[in-house]
Each structure stands twice: as C-alpha cells, then as structure tokens.
Amino acid sequence: MRLFPVRGGIHPDYRKERTSESAIVALPLPAALYIPLQQHIGAASEAVVAVGDVVKKGQIVARSGGVVSAASHAPTSGRVAAVTDFTAPHPSGLPQPTIVIEPDGRDEWAADLPPGIDDPFAADPKAIRDRVAASGIVGMGGAAFPSAVKLNLGTQHKLETLLINGAECEPYLTCDDRLMREFAAEVVDGARVMAHALGAPRVVVGIETNKPQAIEAMTRAAAAFPDVTVVGVPVQYPMGSERHLTQAITGRETPARKLTADLGVVVHNVATARAVHHAVRFGRPLVRRVVTVSGGAIARPANVEAPLGTLVSELVAFCGGFSQPPRRVVNGGPMMGQPLPSLEVPVVKGMSGILALTLDETDEKPSQPCIRCGSCVTICPCGLVPVEMAAFIRHDNLDGAAKSGVMDCVSCGSCSYICPSHIPLVHFFNYAKGALNAKDRERRHLDQIKALAESHALRVEKQAAAKKAAAAAAAAARAQAAAAPLTDDDKANA
Amino acid sequence: MTTAYNDRAGPFTHAPTSVSKTMFTVLAALTPATLFNLWMFGWPAIFLFLVTVGSCVALEFLCVRIAGGSPEGAIGDGSVLITGWLLAVSLPPWAPWWVGVVAAVFAVALAKHAFGGLGQNVFNPAMVGRVVVLVSFPVQMTAWVAPRPLFSAGAPGFVESLGTTFGRNVSLDSISAASPLGFVKTELARGIPVDQSIVNVPGLADLLLGFHPGSMGEASVPLVLAGGLYLMWKRIISWHIPVSLLGTLFLMGTLFHAVDPARYAGGLFHLITGASFLGAFFIATDYVTSPVSKQGQIVFGIGIGLLTWIIRTYAGYPEGMAFAVLLMNALTPILDQHFRPRVFGRTRKGQPLPVKGDQ
Numbered sequence: 001m002r003l004f005p006v007r008g009g010i011h012p013d014y015r016k017e018r019t020s021e022s023a024i025v026a027l028p029l030p031a032a033l034y035i036p037l038q039q040h041i042g043a044a045s046e047a048v049v050a051v052g053d054v055v056k057k058g059q060i061v062a063r064s065g066g067v068v069s070a071a072s073h074a075p076t077s078g079r080v081a082a083v084t085d086f087t088a089p090h091p092s093g094l095p096q097p098t099i100v101i102e103p104d105g106r107d108e109w110a111a112d113l114p115p116g117i118d119d120p121f122a123a124d125p126k127a128i129r130d131r132v133a134a135s136g137i138v139g140m141g142g143a144a145f146p147s148a149v150k151l152n153l154g155t156q157h158k159l160e161t162l163l164i165n166g167a168e169c170e171p172y173l174t175c176d177d178r179l180m181r182e183f184a185a186e187v188v189d190g191a192r193v194m195a196h197a198l199g200a201p202r203v204v205v206g207i208e209t210n211k212p213q214a215i216e217a218m219t220r221a222a223a224a225f226p227d228v229t230v231v232g233v234p235v236q237y238p239m240g241s242e243r244h245l246t247q248a249i250t251g252r253e254t255p256a257r258k259l260t261a262d263l264g265v266v267v268h269n270v271a272t273a274r275a276v277h278h279a280v281r282f283g284r285p286l287v288r289r290v291v292t293v294s295g296g297a298i299a300r301p302a303n304v305e306a307p308l309g310t311l312v313s314e315l316v317a318f319c320g321g322f323s324q325p326p327r328r329v330v331n332g333g334p335m336m337g338q339p340l341p342s343l344e345v346p347v348v349k350g351m352s353g354i355l356a357l358t359l360d361e362t363d364e365k366p367s368q369p370c371i372r373c374g375s376c377v378t379i380c381p382c383g384l385v386p387v388e389m390a391a392f393i394r395h396d397n398l399d400g401a402a403k404s405g406v407m408d409c410v411s412c413g414s415c416s417y418i419c420p421s422h423i424p425l426v427h428f429f430n431y432a433k434g435a436l437n438a439k440d441r442e443r444r445h446l447d448q449i450k451a452l453a454e455s456h457a458l459r460v461e462k463q464a465a466a467k468k469a470a471a472a473a474a475a476a477a478r479a480q481a482a483a484a485p486l487t488d489d490d491k492a493n494a
Numbered sequence: 495m496t497t498a499y500n501d502r503a504g505p506f507t508h509a510p511t512s513v514s515k516t517m518f519t520v521l522a523a524l525t526p527a528t529l530f531n532l533w534m535f536g537w538p539a540i541f542l543f544l545v546t547v548g549s550c551v552a553l554e555f556l557c558v559r560i561a562g563g564s565p566e567g568a569i570g571d572g573s574v575l576i577t578g579w580l581l582a583v584s585l586p587p588w589a590p591w592w593v594g595v596v597a598a599v600f601a602v603a604l605a606k607h608a609f610g611g612l613g614q615n616v617f618n619p620a621m622v623g624r625v626v627v628l629v630s631f632p633v634q635m636t637a638w639v640a641p642r643p644l645f646s647a648g649a650p651g652f653v654e655s656l657g658t659t660f661g662r663n664v665s666l667d668s669i670s671a672a673s674p675l676g677f678v679k680t681e682l683a684r685g686i687p688v689d690q691s692i693v694n695v696p697g698l699a700d701l702l703l704g705f706h707p708g709s710m711g712e713a714s715v716p717l718v719l720a721g722g723l724y725l726m727w728k729r730i731i732s733w734h735i736p737v738s739l740l741g742t743l744f745l746m747g748t749l750f751h752a753v754d755p756a757r758y759a760g761g762l763f764h765l766i767t768g769a770s771f772l773g774a775f776f777i778a779t780d781y782v783t784s785p786v787s788k789q790g791q792i793v794f795g796i797g798i799g800l801l802t803w804i805i806r807t808y809a810g811y812p813e814g815m816a817f818a819v820l821l822m823n824a825l826t827p828i829l830d831q832h833f834r835p836r837v838f839g840r841t842r843k844g845q846p847l848p849v850k851g852d853q
C-alpha cells in the first residue's frame with residue numbers, strides 16, 4: 001500500500017524493549033475498586049447504585065449523563081462500599097465523585113448481561129452503536145472520547161475508511177503492541193464490526209514498523225478478510241495523531257476545524273476495537289484494560305490487564321514497586337501524558353500507561369533563553385512556528401498567538417522535546433489554548449446575556465407599548481363615555 | 495510518593511540537546527581550521543586570537559554581572575566563545591591588540607548585551623565588531639600579511655611577535671600585502687583587467703589552502719568545509735543557508751564573468767577567496783540572527799550571496815561578506831514574518847483547506 005509523507009515529527013528514544021516482550025498478565029483482584037463518574041470526555045455519568053448495593057460483574061453502576069457521555073459498569077462482583085469524592089488521575093489532584101466497590105472475590109458476571117449479537121454484520125448499525133454505548137466504551141488510546149458517538153459519524157458523513165490506530169507512537173508504551181500480538185483476531189473482528197456500524201467499506205490498520213510482530217500477527221488475522229488491510233507506517237512521532245495517521249495513509253490533509261470524517265475517515269484505537277468485539281459478541285461491557293507499567297524506576301516493568309478502578313499504587317506494587325524514587329509518575333506516554341499527583345488514584349478507561357520516570361529519563365533542565373535555532377519550526381508536525389507563538393504568549397499577547405495558529409497545535413510536545421534551551425513550549429500553548437477557550441466561552445456567554453437582555457428589553461418595551469395602548473384605549477373609552485349623554489342608570493348613580 | 499512532582503506539564507523526556515552542547519559542537523567544528531590558521535600566521539596571530547577571545551569572555555562576564563545574571567552560566571553556554579572566535583579569525587592576523595579589544599567591545603557589549611543578551615540581538619555580534627573596526631581603523635584592518643608559518647624561516651619569533659601585537663611601532667608598510675580580492679580590486683581600479691591581474695594571485699591550490707594574505711578565517715577552505723559538513727552531519731546546521739549563499743555567489747560570478755571576463759572575476763574565484771566558506775557555514779548560519787524557517791533561510795542565503803557579490807564587485811571594500819550578513823540580519827524579522835511553513839490543514843493564506851479539496 002502506498003503511503004504518504006507526513007511533515008516534521010521527531011524520533012525519540014523509544015525504550016519499548018522494556019515491556020514489548022512481556023505478555024499481558026492479569027492483575028489479581030484488588031481490595032477495592034474506585035470508579036470515577038468522569039472517565040471520559042463529555043458529561044459525567046450518573047450513579048445508579050447506592051451504598052450497600054450488591055453488584056455483579058458487568059452490571060451498570062453509572063449511566064451515561066448526556067449525549068456525549070459514557071456509562072460505567074462494575075468491574076467485578078461485590079458490594080458498593082461508598083459513593084464519595086476521591087482523587088482523580090488528573091494533574092490537579094482534585095477529588096471527584098467516585099463509586100467505591102468492595103469485591104467479594106467471586107468475580108461473577110451479572111446474569112442479565114445482554115446476549116451476544118450472533119451476526120453483527122447482519123444487524124442494524126444502530127443496534128451495534130447502542131450496544132457500544134451501553135457497554136461504556138470510550139477511546140482507549142488516551143483521548144477517552146465516547147466511542148458510540150464517534151461510531152455515529154457514519155450517519156452524517158459518507159465514510160470510506162475506518163482507520164485502526166495501532167501506531168502506538170509514544171515511547172515506552174507497548175500495551176497496544178501486545179494486544180495486537182496476543183489478540184489479533186479479536187481486534188480485527190471488533191474493527192470489522194465498527195466498520196459495519198459506520199458504513200465504511202474498508203478497514204486499514206496502521207502500525208508503526210517498529211512493531212514487526214504486531215504487523216505480522218494482524219496481517220495473519222486479517223488475511224481472511226479482503227476488506228481489512230494492515231500497513232506498516234513510518235516510525236515518526238506523532239504518527240498516532242488522528243490527522244497525521246490519516247494523512248500518511250490516505251494522503252489527505254484534514255482541513256483546520258474539520259474532522260477526519262469530513263474526508264471519509266474515522267479513526268479508532270486497537271484496544272477500543274477489542275472492547276467492541278467483547279461488547280458485541282459477548283455482551284460484556286468495558287471493565288478491564290491493559291496498562292503498560294514501565295519507566296526506569298519500576299522494578300519489573302510489565303503489561304498488566306487490570307480491572308478499571310484499581311489503584312495505581314497496586315499496579316506499581318504488582319510490578320515490584322519502585323527500584324528507585326521516581327522523579328515523575330506519568331499517566332500515559334512521556335510525550336503527551338499527564339503527571340500524576342499521587343499513586344492513590346484509580347486506573348481509568350483511557351489510561352494506557354503508568355510510567356515512573358527517573359530524573360535521568362525526564363532530563364529536566366532549567367530553561368534558557370531561546371537561541372532561535374529553528375528546530376521547533378522544522379519539527380512541528382502542524383507547520384506552526386512555536387518560537388513565535390511562545391514569544392507572543394510570554395508577552396501576554398493571546399490574540400497574536402491565536403493569529404500565529406496556537407489553536408491548531410495538537411499539543412504533541414515535539415517542540416518542547418527538541419528545544420535545546422529546554423523551553424516548556426507546549427506548556428505555554430496549553431495555557432494559551434485554555435485562556436483563549438475561556439475567552440471564547442466568556443464572549444459567547446456575554447453575547448448570550450446581551451441577547452437575553454435585548455430580548456428582555458424588547459419584551460418590556462412591548463409590554464409597555466401594550467400597556468400604553470391599553471391605557472390609551474381605556475382613556476379613549478373613558479372620554480367617549482364622558483362625552484356620551486348620561487344614561488338613566490348613570491343618573492340614578494349620581 | 496514524595497519524589498514525584500506534578501508542577502510541570504510534559505513532555506517527560508527530552509532530546510539530548512542543549513545550548514552549550516550546540517555551541518561547543520560549533521567550536522569543535524571550527525578548531526581544525528583555526529589551528530591551521532594559527533600555525534600559518536604564527537605567534538602574532540595566536541596572541542591576537544587570545545586577546546580577542548579573552549576580551550569577549552571578560553566583557554560577557556561584566557555585562558551579565560551588571561544585568562544581574564549568572565556570569566558563569568552565560569559563559570558556560572559557549573555562545574560568547576563563538577563570537578570571540580569568529581571575530582578573531584576575521585581580523586588581519588597581525589593587527590595590534592587594541593583592534594581586537596575594540597572589536598570585542600562592540601561585538602559583545604553593544605551588539606549582544608545592549609540588545610538584551612543571548613538570543614535577543616538582531617545583528618551578528620562578531621560581524622558588528624569586525625565592521626566597526628574596519629570602518630574605524632581602515633589602515634590596520636587592511637594590513638594583511640603573507641602567511642609565515644610557525645617555526646618556518648622568516649617567521650617572527652615569540653618575542654618579536656609580542657612586539658607585533660602589543661608593541662607600539664609596528665611599521666605597517668613592512669608587513670602589508672594585499673589579499674587576492676583586494677589585489678584584483680586595486681588592479682582593476684588602476685585599469686588592469688581582472689583576467690590579467692588574476693594570473694598574479696596565488697594559484698588555485700594555494701587559494702584553497704589559504705596560502706595567501708588575508709584574515710585567518712579566509713584561509714584553508716577544505717578545513718572550513720570539513721567543519722561545516724561536520725555541523726550538518728551533527729544536524730546543528732542544515733544545508734539551506736550555506737548552499738543558497740555559495741550557490742548564489744558562484745552563479746553571479748560565473749554569469750557576469752561569462753559576459754565580461756575583463757571586468758568580473760569568475761564564480762570559482764569568488765567561492766574560494768575571501769571569507770566565502772567561513773561566512774556561509776559559520777557566520778550566516780548563526781541561529782540568533784538568521785531566519786527560523788527553512789524557506790526563510792534560503793532567501794536569507796541568497797540575499798547574502800547576492801549582496802556579497804555586489805559589494806565585492808562594485809563597492810569600495812574588497813570583501814563584502816560582513817556587510818552582507820549584517821544587511822540580511824536586519825531583514826531577518828521580516829523574512830520570519832513572510833516565509834513560514836504552511837499550517838497543517840490550512841492554505842498558505844491561513845484559511846482552512848476546502849473540504850473536498852484533494853491536492
């Protein structure tokens with residue numbers, strides 16, 4: 001298959017060999033599971049269980065809280081110990097509503113799980129989407145966008161390709177690699193089911209060529225299906241970015257402010273495909289995920305399949321704990337991952353990795369003045385000029401930064417990675433994007449208030465006019481009455 | 495967990511790059527050519543080199559101290575060493591010590607720190623230093639000597655050399671000789687066509703190696719080129735500026751020479767005389783004062799090549815590289831504005847690409 005060049009990018013030290021040969025191992029049931037109501041992009045889900053409730057594995061514990069939201073299910077059988085605030089795996093370290101489940105150790109599936117769909121390809125695409133929604137599946141590559149919403153894109157767009165993202169371009173992470181090697185058939189089946197739900201005639205699986213075994217396994221699994229193509233894509237960070245993978249495979253560039261779906265392409269992650277397979281074929285909701293636990297400070301790096309809600313501290317302990325104090329513990333890959341405020345946070349649906357990195361690995365240095373070396377310009381995969389945007393932001397010129405394209409930045413971190421002056425460029429851009437979004441919201445809010453105020457004023461005016469008219473009418477009537485000759489009654493009253 | 499921090503966003507890994515690593519790689523690339531130059535021009539050149547670099551470092555220390563920064567850190571980044579080094583090799587090797595000191599003041603204190611220090615300057619500090627002394631002390635700055643390699647017959651001894659650099663009564667006439675560019679230019683002014691005068695300048699091999707009068711940096715094209723290629727290999731610089739600069743210079747020389755050989759020197763002559771290679775690989779590629787995008791760098795290189803050729807050919811100075819670099823430095827902010835990569839998903843004008851627009 002012909003591939004197309006993608007601009008810029010970097011070639012970081014991948015360090016995948018630490019876990020790429022460790023087969024996925026299942027974590028023993030922990031003592032408690034913490035299910036946050038917000039594990040996805042969109043509205044928080046709403047708890048449907050109360051303290052003391054007995055739950056079975058796969059039973060819904062929180063229902064979707066809106067159009068863009070996702071349900072959550074009990075990862076094992078047990079009892080709801082609490083519905084309380086608990087620290088979320090987010091850099092802020094703020095607590096958020098969480099359902100705490102105490103496993104009973106029997107790990108029993110609920111009896112009333114929906115049945116598997118025998119021939120999903122004959123099923124109505126809507127039935128598949130409903131099943132995916134009911135199973136609480138979100139994008140498992142890290143974005144955690146509700147998958148059912150994304151599977152809806154076929155209803156508004158004419159789709160050509162479902163792109164399965166097996167690039168796994170972040171250093172260290174190997175969970176997708178292992179999934180493709182060990183469960184290729186499940187991934188391929190899930191992908192084909194999704195393509196059916198989307199109405200996309202073909203599936204392309206893109207895998208970076210540094211995972212030859214995964215490519216081989218997937219190619220074998222896809223051999224029987226002429227509509228599925230597995231292709232090795234260049235090892236070039238951020239190949240796993242939707243827009244860039246789409247460009248590499250279709251040669252088409254997603255226009256700014258549009259979706260890849262506008263080009264007829266929808267991208268889903270390999271782990272998501274496997275989750276869809278389980279949901280559709282067996283009626284099993286998303287209750288576990290594979291997490292790569294790695295980094296120089298982890299004693300025995302591994303790929304661990306853990307029930308959702310497991311505390312990160314248990315994952316770390318399972319991997320032998322820390323061999324040395326880590327400088328950072330990161331949720332996700334080292335490029336786009338988020339620092340964790342504490343180990344006492346739960347594993348969530350979008351958590352692909354837990355990395356305990358040493359100072360040597362993070363290579364943090366105080367930033368120096370920009371020497372205008374231009375490296376950031378050369379490598380930016382979005383064609384931006386990071387050095388210029390950063391200068392604008394430093395001078396608090398957000399409009400300048402916006403004009404310079406900061407809203408088109410995908411926060412891939414390549415510029416910060418390459419900068420010889422160690423300037424935290426993405427940090428600036430994330431700040432600016434947040435501030436600009438807030439400003440935008442504020443403006444819209446103000447517009448709304450203004451519109452409301454105007455309509456209120458209009459209403460008041462109308463009312464006043466109506467009153468006036470009524471008053472005038474009344475006055476006229478009175479005048480008329482006064483002018484009219486007195487009737488006998490009037491006389492009588494007088 | 496007491497050791498992990500969440501005070502900082504990612505990425506949590508970094509390329510093995512740093513400012514000092516970059517700068518010291520540049521210095522390493524300059525070293526072979528410079529050692530050769532120092533050997534060729536002997537003790538006076540060595541003294542001048544030390545005085546110039548030393549003054550630059552001292553001034554950096556002073557300026558950063560005054561500005562309240564950390565002088566050790568500033569010197570440690572290596573940038574001032576490059577400035578001093580390039581400045582030293584752009585001076586006539588037997589110039590008196592104070593030429594180096596004055597040039598250093600203008601380069602470091604004015605061109606660099608008055609603009610705000612590392613990364614803030616608009617003009618290449620070394621070239622500012624060189625141009626200021628060239629304009630202020632034309633006699634000293636055009637007193638070239640023929641190479642007298644260290645320890646060779648006729649080379650000045652250590653003590654005698656101290657006199658040359660630090661003494662007061664150096665007779666400039668006794669040492670002065672013309673550089674090839676200067677020679678051709680004066681001859682042309684005397685009415686001697688270029689194609690006749692050029693046979694009297696050293697042969698091609700000597701020009702290449704640098705066995706001709708000139709500043710240190712004008713010598714030894716092969717070693718400068720080797721240093722430049724090393725920098726490209728190390729990805730400190732890219733081909734864009736050197737190739738566009740030298741290409742333009744060569745093209746202009748060749749074109750005009752073909753039209754009127756009596757008036758214009760050829761392309762090859764332009765390439766291997768003067769500071770063409772040093773300028774193309776080490777001076778024009780200065781990060782701070784050149785455009786950040788590749789597109790801008792190509793235009794920048796073409797501009798310097800063109801201006802160098804024009805100044806060499808028509809203006810009063812035989813060598814125009816320094817002026818050309820400074821002129822293009824002034825344009826760098828504008829080049830940065832106009833020559834930028836196309837943003838992903840947008841047209842060159844910045845509008846979102848049309849949805850069904852297949853390229």
Ligand code: SF4
Pocket residue numbers: 369370371372373374375376377386387390415418419420421422423425786
């Ligand atoms: S990579 Fe860093 S030093 Fe180089 S231009 Fe960009 S911001 Fe400046």
Ligand code: SF4
Pocket residue numbers: 379380381382383384386408409410411412413414415416425426429
């Ligand atoms: S983080 Fe943004 S600006 Fe930096 S390289 Fe990635 S897309 Fe470009």
